[in-house]
Amino acid sequence: MENSVRDVDEATVQSSSAGRKNGGWITFPFIIATMAGLSIASGGWTSNLIVYLINEFNMKSIKAAKVYNVVNGCTTLLPILGGIIADSFVGCFSVIWISSLISAVGILLLLLTAAIDVLRPVACDDGSSLCADPSKHQYVVLYVALGLASLGIAGTRFTIAPMGANQLDKPKHQAIFFDWYIFSFYTSFAISTTAIVYVEDNVSWSWGYGISLACNILGLAIFLVGKRFYRDVREQGGSPFVNLARVVVAAIQKWRVPLSEQTQHYYHDPSNKIPMTTSPVPTESFKFLNCAALITEGDSKSDGSRDPWRLCTVQQVEDLKSLIKLFPLWASGFLISTQLVIQSSLLILQALKMDRHMGPHFEIPASSMLVFILLFTCISIFILDRFLYPFLAKYTRFPLTPLQRIGIGHVITVFSMAVSALVESRRLKLVRSHNLLGKNGAIVPMSVFWLVPQLALNGIGEGFHFPGHLGFYYQEFPASLKNTSTAMVSLFIGIAYYIGNALIDLVQRISGWLPDNINDGRMDNVFWLCCALGSANFIYYLVFASLYKYKNVHDNPNDEPSK
Template identity: 65%
Template sequence: MESLPTDEAAKLSTSGRKPGGWITFPFMIATMGGLSLAAGGWVSNLIVYLIEEYNVKSIEAAQIYNVFNGCIALFPIIGAIIADSFLGCFSVIWISSLISLLGMVLLVLTAGLEPLRPSHCDNGSNLCTDPSKIQLVILYAGLVLSALGVGGTRFTLATMGANQFDKPKHQGIFFNWYLVALYVPSVISTTAIVYVQDNVSWASGFGICVAANVLGLAIFLLGSPFYRHVRPQGSPFMGLARVVVAAVNKRKVQISMKGENYYQELHDGSTSMMAATPTQFFKFLNRAALKTEGDIGPNGSIAKPWKLCPVQQVEDLKSLIRIFPLWSTGVFLSIPIVIQSSLPIIQALTMDRHLGSHFQIPSGSIIVFILISTSITIIFIDRVLFPTLEKFSGRPLTPLKRVGIGHVLTGLSMAVAALVESSRLKMEKFHHLQDQNGAVVPMSVMWLVPQLAIVGIGEAFHFPGNVAFYYQEFPATLKSTSTAMVALFMGISYYLGNSVMDLLRRVTGWLPDNINDGRLDNVYWVCAALSMLNFVYYLVCAWLYKYQNAEEAFDNSSKPEK
């Protein structure tokens, strides 16, 4: 953990209380809850909003939905870089909250003012009017700002929350409850707010999102006196770039095996008295820390930053290189999840969504079963599974084992989805053949629950496992970026998922605008096969990877302090 900044040391001496700790926990969790409630209210029902209010065709609406989910997942990288390099987590969070608030206000206007939407038409009609350019500009401005704001807060909050604790065990507990605060409010928004949008008005539903965003921001600011603020240390990516440039510049210099020939400097800028030799992994990069004539100034500092780097900076870059293969497995893991979170909404539009004779489940609410199963499973893991494992084996599952379980469950969910869709298509065709009037008795939407529940259980394992793994294994200068790495591969996966859907539409005909005329079950089978191949790749990467920090942290986390 980084040392306390000067202003925090002063705060400690005057108040007698060390900043951070469990007193910050309710503020962080409540903030996450409010912002998650706001985000879930507009994200979860976006496909239906585009189809019903902007006359967008179903598969195109699903792809737009994936694009903006990808933005939500990619924007945390920008927020993390800004937090690590310039503003710090606190400033990034409150500024991003204001940006998302502005975006949601624009969405309220698109829903409440008729001139901002095209004239209404029945789904599938050939007489539908396309939205005008100004209507699309305002809609997309609201969506982009909302996505930018959500992206800037979601994973930066995870890092700031973890920074409040010194023990890895406490950080792990925070990550579990952070996920609960992300998913449980999303369950509420995906049901209650979506119901308001479908049965009262879209403007009222988006208005609730605005109120939740304001509440989350207010709670976050109220906790300001208690937070531990870790000051940004400048752009760590610039330092990593210097390692590559310096190594290339010295590519003809012979590598030394003596530690005293390498420049030693710690993260805080102090010079190390220990002559540590860089590791032999990617030893080409060791040249960046090798001292040559003219590299060191009269005061012992680096004279030419682009020709000499500290050993620690070289090792930081190597640690990222070691992690990359595991990170790439997350991209392929997330592609099926992306497809599983968008296409079931379109399936639900063709299925019987009635519960009883009077209530009908909104199609946009169907993904709530992912959120519910994730939330329940995370609580079970934190309160039952981990304590039981610690009692009998002395330690919980390592992060990589948790992620591996998530891989298996994701592949299983795709196979179940394929079987259910195959049955749905057979039922549709059977009733069309049997009923002379062409009426269809659709399958109940509840048949989609098992596949979505399995996806959620898988997320409860691999999502917190990935966040904890990257936070513990990333260099100290990249802590904010570490938690955003999960968002990064999710964001890439949304766009790759769209590419997979486009490819299958072009070459197979499995994804027409009317999915009853297609073979969505084959799409799911392809995803199941990819999931299993990726799991084998993951096993190889995990077997070859050696923990740098996490395993030691788990070994020590359960030991009492002396």
């Protein structure tokens, strides 16, 4: 028996070694180029979607903003499904290439809605009530296109992140990858929100969506070319989500069984090389779950094998506990993202009512104002990654931990909301002073560049908290759930889009702050509301961040664990 176990262990080691021949920094150009191509493609159709719906499908401005939020909610809510499928079944590679193909089909359908007149309602200049609404078949084609394109983004954007990190072994290198992953993501969006949006507004929507489709196909091709270099990292032992469910079921079945403090009374993974006498008993936190790993009579099936729904390993129990500990911190992401969602969706409506001219002949597309968020995020990530973090790690004893980076992002985001409220208050004063109330198409004589300070703060805040979130969850999630870890970030962003829509609906029902003509409303109060919610959320975050103990980093969270 001992020889058999030894043979199995040696085979496992050889298999593990064989699986690690690929990977490393050679995969970086392929993964980043794939990310860039797919991000340019997705940014080309999402960033200008509100304008497309208003101008080409005759939607009212607030309804178009809601559709925009739903689409963005899908692209950030559904990645959790991609992570689950990657962790449980086919791995990251298959999820990414299949999703890229789906997004290409969606963009193609969107291209057809722009190119074929019968797929759009009759053109309308000002979106007034006299304009014809889209027909049922026009809505069907539009929403199928948006659904497929959104599903494709969902399966790639946050699945590429863990796949890239899986190619690297050292935590320090993984943290560097996440910084440059975000940098590539935002740089690509900056290109799409300027160049492609300009083409859509000044040449044609067909050309703009055609460029997006070409970039999507190019990104997919680059990803497939790099296949021979990728390391395939998949945990064995079945779906990790099924294993977590088994812990709950087993704990419920045996909740009355008295616990033991003896290691040998708990079931450990037989493949674990650590001797049973030195393996720890389950931790004291959430102690009621420990009975799931407690060995009792009736834990075996009729054939003598272990019943996995009655007896779980200690590691499975601890994996579930680690997720429970992470939940309060993860939940704090809802409101920080809701603030950003509301700011970015209402930003376009603000820009449409402001002076967007640069010189006598050029007018900035309203959707292109989002580029300032992307620009300042990229600049802040570059400065932080190349200068600030190395300086703190080398010359101080207090390098920024992932949770501290997230906390700083919280504070900057709250300031961004306050600046948004002040700028909008000034814009509304000009509306009243120039007697523009009730005039739907009126443009306020105020430069759109007044919006840049709030967007700059937004971008700097994201430069802190977005890579901080990705690195933190990838670092702290159980090994069997690494592909799902970064999707958890997109999950709270996706939920935030629906919270943002619900908040907008609530404001519309109980106040007059957000009419279809925002010149007649009080959007500044909406931003002050976001500022108050963000401040309360930051206090909540501070409480749970101060109580959290890092699981996988003990000394220097910005560097490799000490050996």
